[in-house]
Amino acid sequence: MKKVFTALLITCTVTGVTVAQDIHNNPGSNHGNKFEQLGTILPTPNEQRTASGAPGAKYWQQRADYDIKCSLDEKKLELSGAETVTYYNNSPDPLDYIWLQLDENQHNNLNNANYQTSTTMPKVAGSAQLEKAEINTTDNGYGDKILSITDALGKNLPYIINKTMMRIDLPAALKPGQHMVFNIKWTYKISDRLTLGGRGGYEFFPADGNYLFTMTQWYPRLCVYSDFQGWQNHQFTGRGEFALTFGNFKVQMTVPADHVVGGTGECINYASVLTPSQLARYTQAKTSKVPVEIVTLAEAQKAEANPSKTTKTYVFQANNVRDFAWTSSRKFIWDGMGQDIDGKNVMCMSYYGKEAYGLYRKYSTRLIAHTIKTYSHFTFPYPYPVAQSVEASNGMEYPMICFNNGRTEKDGTYSESTKNGMIGVIIHEVGHNFFPMIVNSDERQWSWMDEGLNSFVEYLTEELWDNKFPSKKGAAYTQVDYMKLPKNELEPIMTNSEDIVRFGPNAYTKPATGLNILRETIMGRELFDYAFKEYARRWEFKHPTPADFFRTMEDASGENLDWFWRGWFYGTDPVDISLDSVKVAKADINGDIPAQFGRRPAANKVAAPIVNNYEDISKVRNREDKTIQFYVDKDTSVRDFYWKYDRGLAATDSSKFRDMTLAKTTANAAPEPFTDEEKAKFANKYFYELNFSNKGGLVMPIIVQFTYVDGTKQIDRIPAQIWRLNENHVSKFYVQDKEVASILIDPFRETADIDETNNYWGKLPEPSKFQVFKQKVGAGTARGQSSGVNPMQVSNGSGK
Template sequence: MIKKLLALAAIGLVGTAPVWAQQTEQNHAVRFEQLGTMLRTPNVYRTASGAPGHMYWQQQANYVIDVELNDDNQSIKGTETVTYINNSPDQLSYLWLQLDQNNRSKDSDTPKITESSINPQMSLRQLEGILWHSDDYDLKIASIKDSKGTPLNIAINKTMMRVDLPQPLKAGESFSFSIDWSFNIHDRVGFIGGRPGYEFFPKDGNYLYTMAEWFPRLAVYSDFQGWQNKQFLGTGEFALTFGNYEVRITVPADHMVGATGVLQNPEEVLSSTELARWNKAKQTYDEPVIIRTQAEAEALEKKKASGKKTWIFKAENVRDFAWTSSRKFIWDAMAVKQGGKDVMAMSYYGKEGNPLWEQYSTKVVAHTIKSYSSHTFDYPYPTAISVEASNGMEYPMICFNYGRPDADGTYSEAVKYGMIGVIIHEVGHNFFPMIVNSDERQWSWMDEGLNTFMQFMAEQEWDRDYPSRRGPAHKIVPYMRSERNTLEPIMTNSENIIQFGPNAYAKPATALNILRETVMGRELFDYAFKEYARRWMFKHPTPDDLFRTMEDASAVDLDWFWRGWFYGTDPVDISIENVTWFKLDNRPPAERKAEAKAAYDREEDYITREFNKTDVPQTVLEADPKTRDFYNSYNRFAVTPEDDAKYKSFVASLSDREKAVFNSNMNFYEMTFRNVGGLVMPLIIEFHYADGTSEIERIPAEIWRKNETEVTKVFAKQKEVLRFVIDPKRETADIDESSNYWPRQYQPSRFEMFKGPAGVRGASTGDNPMKKANKK
């Protein structure tokens, strides 16, 4: 049929070329190569499908801990008994434990390897960060003994401690030992900062303690790397072993304690009024029940009680244990139906958090449990706690969050949404990495990135107009546009990342959102992502397991995507280089030659001929008739009988199918796209028609397989197209949208000027319309 078609008339559309071009040594067979040996070789522990193998194993560490908080000198001391179960096929000669508190010691490597400089103006906190020698915060090991009371040999290397076993621990055997330890708690609002510590409130003279990384914890021994005993330098968080906990926490008698696990002795530590409210909360599903009110907490702040109480908690199958304690706490709770059981959603906060926390915190906890469960698995734990601590950090069943109104109770919109967002994020960490237990010290993105993606979905389910900071593709553009020397692949060790937030949180979250919305589609993505979560809940996954599962459960080849987004730093920048408009020339000879005559006349109507009408009185041809021949009277544009016969014969030879094409009057648009940025992505093209309508076509990223630099594709349209736009809904994180239009359409970038001081994390620093309204 193609040979019977008449010639095409090409009409070029005017445009401009991009300012800079991609530099590459070859233009294909790179970005679409399979990851192959970049991933670990499948084995009996981890399969090629991304699922745990039939011989998968992991270790277990069970703890019985007694700890006492000294509210007079801000210190704790404790005794723990650890039972380590060797489920590996290996014989172990020693165990490694994490002493994360030593990150804050005088001799810590963290300040030593942190660059510093002197500026014209230096804050006290900046100077203290350089000095780093005010107090001693080391975790002090008093003794380590086996179950028979025999001292064990140990070696402490900064934040890691090796315990030498009296005899090798064989596969299937267990070993119990006890540790006595203590340390001084630091001010987490002060220059050392960090996740745990205390906050002091001068107005009422009380402390709020958030106790995390507070006891020697077993490091992970795994099939893929042996002992994970990399030093804790402050950024790379924790790789920990699952186990069961029984923890007895002794605190001042008027303190309220929240912790990982389930409170075992509420009758002993709660007043009769609080106990009644607590029992009511366990049967209340619509609104939180306030168990200790603000008035009751304020009364305790003013008159400190004497004596002590011991709170007992138990937790099963958790990788860590954290707790909080203060007489300042207001406490509310409600039950959440989840997976055929009730989960207690709770919040602890001082009066400084109200009215914001009483209104939102526990409801946000409940929403997070429901949202995350719908996308992964039913939340398996009995509790989920949010603690207001001008902080942001997660642990099993408990997390510390910020979001503090001004003293008059008003707050900015930024504080409100910041608080809701951080609660969703930190509660959400129960799923990643508290249950899907990845190695945060090596791959921060496996918990922060996946969790930020889940947070984005939960935020949008909370409020359709929620101002999510991370997740939408276009919001990662400033980072993707950064100087190359400040970028690293997502697959980079935590401590080596310059722009940590964009790299470990925002970029992987954006990548997953692009996978869900643009590359795979929601149905395929949601099934595969849920499969990954279910396969690896209460286990130790690696990036390979995620990459393989997403492909295995969807039948979508994503190696090009992982290679580009996770192993590379190229940005997305796809340009429309050129568009040429073609029409099928199906006109009869008279119309075609008439147009050719008009075109010839336009071509030959140039200025010299106009001037020569007067400046050349007579040409040679006009003066000498003998110089004329056949062609001086020949009309090349006249339609001959042969022309009409040939045209009619051609039309008569067409089949019905060919006639449909011949008479369709289709418009053919040959579009050339250039991959300027280097990161291959689908082509999403919006066609704006002359009749005012528009439509979008989606071309898979595989169109770049044979040429990763430039591709050309023809689009047949019944309607005439006036304008072409690629990525019209900003789905791909294209860093230069000016080249996404044809004809080119440039728009100014705008910036906002503001002036304001820095403030405490979670407190209002910008516009506070609520305060202004209250003053009227």
């Protein structure tokens, strides 16, 4: 990441000000820059990675297998473990040492990555904030405590811990084609996730005195050694996620006997840890088309009230995965159902406390099934045997298991934003099974290859759940507020994850928006979908880089997209295409037509149902596609109060024209008079010249909508290449059969144009009034939980 970024934005200091050097080949011209090929910006193709974007004939990657035994001490809030790792050197390089990640050190006050940011003295501060500002040299007790590291014969191996990374020095180089076995024993104090933050830890429920454990990044795990980077041992700061090595896992977890455990892979000893009735329900759920409660609400509440003092051990097996995570609690209700994926039954399962029952019982497992089916359609068939969602007031992903949010009020009601947030996060986190758990990009370097690609397919999946779902990622107009920020507050998408100021828009929504613009506006669905699927297929269970993605999308579609990657991914220019003027003419009729500009009236309604405030092009095309059936229409059981709540269901003044002289011409010849027949053909035509300017800097297709005096409309889509000979100003001449009342560019708001006031010509409707009120800011709640009185409560008579 940093190497690529530096190559693009070489900096030099002039009178104390840092400026970006323009490396374009033709910087003094108004053309030849934005359509310049990426050229040497991308790495040189080689035998590992081809110029087509596919893995090369000599592509290789490492492998690490784990055999782990661990014990959860609920009273002491500690985890202890021992792992045997078998590491395979498939590279052409001899290795003198290996690197492992110690992510739990993030919570240690001495051994964390120590990436600091600027701080100022607050006017008001709480004790926790003040404690963070103290210089504390006393170890707070968190983080991995390494007890021993030995080789296969039990001999100690030397190692060194550098913050969140650990290097093991080998007694002899591990040569190409060899493998080695080593053992690690470790322990750590489990953190309160809601207090200290982070992805793993525990949540305590004071109402019933129980814990919910999310055991993530919990064991020392191999870093990636790759052909394009060597060791990926960048420190873990808590933001940039992971680069991990594929392998097979066998994990034994000893927990309190009344705990329910879910984890990566399949449990291979359910017969010894479940009751006979629970085992029977599990077997029933495998082939059920609706979720079956394996552990019931009544059983979970009974366990909450009478904690066990004994233990039991779950054993899980997971093959060809890059990581392993698990969850454990006596609070869990557990349900599941089967989903057919390309002829293979995938077990979809959810774990949740009574606090989430009203939402998760109805939606979670169905959303899992919908997600893996939809992602499989756009990429490759989901290859794993299970997919799981855990309600943990959280949002994080691991192979075959993820942690999400979505709790109801105590009366069982919920707000529409809570429901929609839950739907979005479950789809997003389950979708991460594809990106990056299987298409295994380096999240530590390129967050967008993980979050951005996944957010894009999440958007496609939300759109196919319900045509009215208010997606927050993918539709171009949702990105406008970010892209109109001052340039000094923006970074290119290609920026390293630790250096991004606005991580959400940059790593999630801007890449997702860009891909949707490619699909809907630039390439078209057929070309895009084929190329995107080809990328996923090529790099399934491998380690792709950005160049592999860019090259594959072009290679499989036949589209030259360097201009798009350059502008959208490597630059910060926004889209602002202005319709500067319109010239109008009609044969034998004199006069000018005035140009009128204005803003489309807002369509906001206070306290209205939460639906998209603008209908994006994807929704329109999905409705028009008769092969698409939305999930809420196939399975009406998911229709709730808010599904019903969301479905409550110009001519202009005459103008004068200036005349336009018509003449019949041939190439390189003088004009000659029209015949009477030709005069009749053109006498009643209307002629328009539209003049555009590129005010934002980012070239983009121009979508023009004509509204005629008779009320009909027509769309013309001008490809981005119209800008190739003049990147600042272009014009387009039209001959129309009917008089145009108004012209609107980007009518579906599909290009992320940041200024719509310069997108209109003609007569516009007067802006309507809408109610404005002062909104009271409520107290914070757990992530994904409703706040205040919601319409569902009012409908039930419980609201005030």
